[in-house]
Amino acid sequence: MNLTLKIWRQKDANDKGQMVDYKVTDISEHMSFLEMMDVLNEQLINTGEEPVAFDHDCREGICGMCSMYINGEAHGPDRGVTTCQLHMRMFKDGDTITIEPFRASAFPVIKDLVVDRTSFERIQQAGGFISVNTSGNTQDGNAIPIPKKDADDAMDAATCIGCGACVATCKNSSAMLFVGAKVSQYALLPQGRVEATDRVQNMVAQMDLEGFGNCTNTGACEIECPKGISLENIARMNSEFMKANLKG
Ligand code: SF4
Ligand code: FES
Numbered sequence: 322m323n324l325t326l327k328i329w330r331q332k333d334a335n336d337k338g339q340m341v342d343y344k345v346t347d348i349s350e351h352m353s354f355l356e357m358m359d360v361l362n363e364q365l366i367n368t369g370e371e372p373v374a375f376d377h378d379c380r381e382g383i384c385g386m387c388s389m390y391i392n393g394e395a396h397g398p399d400r401g402v403t404t405c406q407l408h409m410r411m412f413k414d415g416d417t418i419t420i421e422p423f424r425a426s427a428f429p430v431i432k433d434l435v436v437d438r439t440s441f442e443r444i445q446q447a448g449g450f451i452s453v454n455t456s457g458n459t460q461d462g463n464a465i466p467i468p469k470k471d472a473d474d475a476m477d478a479a480t481c482i483g484c485g486a487c488v489a490t491c492k493n494s495s496a497m498l499f500v501g502a503k504v505s506q507y508a509l510l511p512q513g514r515v516e517a518t519d520r521v522q523n524m525v526a527q528m529d530l531e532g533f534g535n536c537t538n539t540g541a542c543e544i545e546c547p548k549g550i551s552l553e554n555i556a557r558m559n560s561e562f563m564k565a566n567l568k569g
Pocket of ligand 2: 376377378379380381382383384385386387403404405406
């Protein structure tokens, strides 16, 4: 495949940035999107140009680093995949592909396609943990009966990889799908109930402090989420938040 790429180039956080056109040739449909980007970068290095900076780590849909907005969609046109799992067979010979960073004021661009998502880390630090007795007298987790549905829902919520596609997709740059998943992951299990009140209040407060917008129920986040995190998690977070506030 021969392709035209329109890529956001931005030298640093203070640069205005602009779209720049590139051509790549002989791209195999079996390549992943990031392998195609590697081909472009080798080409740029060979001609003495600055390669395109983009985030990646695991390249298998686990780490949540590969945040690209491709042809107007977070993680591109496929469903249930991250950018690193997107295959070039989703495109046709002669296509023009537009590639931008995830855009949200709480995710400032650092360089080219790399954004700063430490706002997510600060939300996690505000409450995404449980206290564990490490004295040696810990109760075996299997000794605590948990309804199958609760365990399944908690595990589903825990599959959120913190990629930020929900924020990039949302017209309000809302992080509620992410925070809803993180709150639900603990709220559904007895081990997570100990700090449940503080957790939801602190995580929501940090989310607001970071400048993420509110949820207006468009549901775009659920559609673009590579892990299929359900909107039910937002409803659960709202109910946890109301319960916590009633407790005072
Ligand atoms: S909820 Fe989905 S889209 Fe949002 S951060 Fe988690 S995995 Fe990514
Ligand atoms: S590089 Fe880890 S999820 Fe894409």
